[in-house]
Amino acid sequence: MRKGAGILCVFLFLATAAAEASADSWRDDFASVVLLRDYNTRLVLVSTTLLGIAGGLAGSFLLLRKRSLMGDALSHATLPGIVLAFMFAVHFTGTGRSFAVLITGAAVTGLLGCVVVLLIRSLTRVKDDAAMGIVLSVFYGAGVVLLSIVQHMPEAGTAGLESFLYGKTASMVRADFYLVSGAAVISLIASLALFKEFRLLCFDEGYARSMGWPTHALDVLMLLLVTLVTVVGLQAVGVVLIIAFLIIPAASARMWTSRFGWMLALAAGFGGASGWLGAGLSALAPGLPAGAVIVLTAAALFVLSLLAGPDRGVIARTVRARALKRRVERQHLLRGIYEVLEESGPAPHLAGDSVPLIPWAVLERKRSWSPRELRGVVRRAYRRGLVETMDRDGVRLTDAGARAAARVTRNHRLWEIYLVEYADIAPTHVDRDADAVEHILGAGLIRRLEASLPVAARPAADGVPASPHPIR
Amino acid sequence: MDQSLRERPVARLRGAGSVGLPEEHSPGSPLSVHDLTVAYHRKPVIWDIDLEIPEGKLVGIVGPNGAGKSTLMKACLELVPRSSGEVRIFGEPYRAQRKLVGYVPQRESVDWDFPVSVLDVVAMGTYGRLGWLRPVNRRCKGLAMEALEKVGLADFAHRQISQLSGGQQQRVFLARALAQDARVYFMDEPFAAVDAATERAIVGILHDLKRRGRTCLVVHHDLATVEEYFDWLVMLNMRVVASGPTAEVFTAENLRKTYGGKLTLLSEAATAVSKEAGGAE
CATH class of the missing domain: 1.10.10.10 (Winged helix-like DNA-binding domain superfamily/Winged helix DNA-binding domain)
Structure with missing residues (x-):
């Protein structure tokens, strides 16, 4: 586990350094292919890589806590928040372009969606999956309706808002990069510091509670971590696809290892790699939507893991x-x-x-x-x-x-x-x-x-x- | 170790003095339950439970399916909300006494495909002592290893938990509770669907715990072994039918009351109550 963390730290450091370094210092062919020469492309690549790392970590907890669908409900529930935040911003400041305002709105309704799921579960006999299905579709539907209303508003400048649906990396700027880096650092710190607590919670909640661990608070922390990664990733990958960024790297990592720590490290690696490769591919072929390409790249890594995983992979099982x-x-x-x-x-x-x-x-x-x-x-x-x-x-x-x-x-x-x-x-x-x-x-x-x-x-x-x- | 724990008077003094407990709670008792009722979705599962468990006993909890055995245990450990009633562990509410309690949940309550090793799981028993944010250290792993040796699974320490048989998984849970070094153990069906070797190992551990003055509450299904394993018996069917030394309460009359005939009335009443409450809303 410690080794995994070390690798991650180095990876994070390199990624940050790469973004900060001037274009001149990266003259070798590898860099020109993978990082490209263009400053903005590099910024996007490093951001999506960091996002992938953060997503892999948060997603591992989500997967092992068996809350994947909750993550999906959360991400869909962010849409009305984005649009509402935009409307408020236009109303009070005259422009809705502030990313920070938009993702704050996203986080609010995203978490609200989770709260509604929990309320439905505890107050009615509706089962978990049904509650999440309802919340997911209703919040998303509300978001789509609000979006169409906003687009008919007389104030201009709504262009780009719909990029939150499917993600658009090209519009990322330096401020976004700092935001994503911050999220990645926070998920890394949280994963390391609360490693033992999260592992206990994911494995055996009842036992954790019997020992006096505040499982509800830990669940909220975990959910906040997922929310953080979701909202900072919205711009790049979009409301619809962000869940893939959380779940697919974690599911891929599980195919390779049966250790919690290694799974986290590998999920971060897979997430980072798919962010890097996916954004790179979409930059090489203009017109390809980055979010979708990133998800497909992650899926390709998943299929590879599914086939070649040493213990659970299809090939290993067939051979056995x-x-x-x-x-x-x-x-x-x-x-x-x-x-x-x-x-x-x-x-x-x-x-x-x-x-x-x-x-x-x-x-x-x-x-x-x-x-x-x-x-x-x-x-x-x-x-x-x-x-x-x-x-x-x-x-x-x-x-x-x-x-x-x-x-x-x-x-x-x-x-x-x-x-x-x-x-x-x-x-x-x-x-x-x-x-x-x-x-x-x-x-x-x-x-x-x-x-x-x-x-x-x-x-x-x-x-x-x-x-x-x-x-x- | 054993002596120092026994002589620690904190719980007794506080319990008997300042709080002003109702007299029913004897402060020395490892588990004292008063008027406990638990309902799921308004349907009562256990009703008006009163219990007083003496220290240092192996206590069997028996009753038919749906009698509320697991619910009683979970309510004592504050894992399910109580509708009414009080539970005292050595005279204090559970939340003040957690360090004295070891819990062995039902084996089916977790996903055994989870990516952890046997040693990782057993070391979880020491997390309470470790506290927040501190990583699992050598000392924890040493304690976990000792507990694994006690249940005969030392060779399996580095296996992934899905590679274990059912009986071995049960022993891992037991080892985790042993690593806690508690004074009273709550075990939810540790004998369910285990092999003969595991059953013997668990019985051996129970006797070892008793010898060291610990109290064990064990939800149990096999009436044939009740007299052999337990010196105290709680017979449960929504309410406490009998509680006392096994030799005294394990009678045909009590068995009939627990498992047969008349008590179905009680469960019908409970269903009626839940319908009534549901309709009234």
């Missing part, structure tokens, strides 16, 4: 499932061969020239394998040195294969006997039940199985007990 399937097939082959040879009597010879080749057709019947499937299974066993030949007439085990076959059969039968004796499963059904689990039994479980079964204490000649049911 395939390996298990191969192991099950291999064990079925070995036990099939053992059972065929066992027909000549208990404790059969399994390997050596005196052992007859087992015809393919006999093995196919053992497991209702198609000839093609069986060939594949045998070929893989051959590569592992378990099967001696791949003869046209049939199959024969190697010494290693023979040992493995005896062991596999023994485990299967021990498990069957255990099920018959302890789980009251009829001997006619036990084969299938044993089949379902025996392949994943570890060595420790097998030892316990042996200890609990008297039959394992006085084994047959080769250690393999007789099957508790007739073998088909």
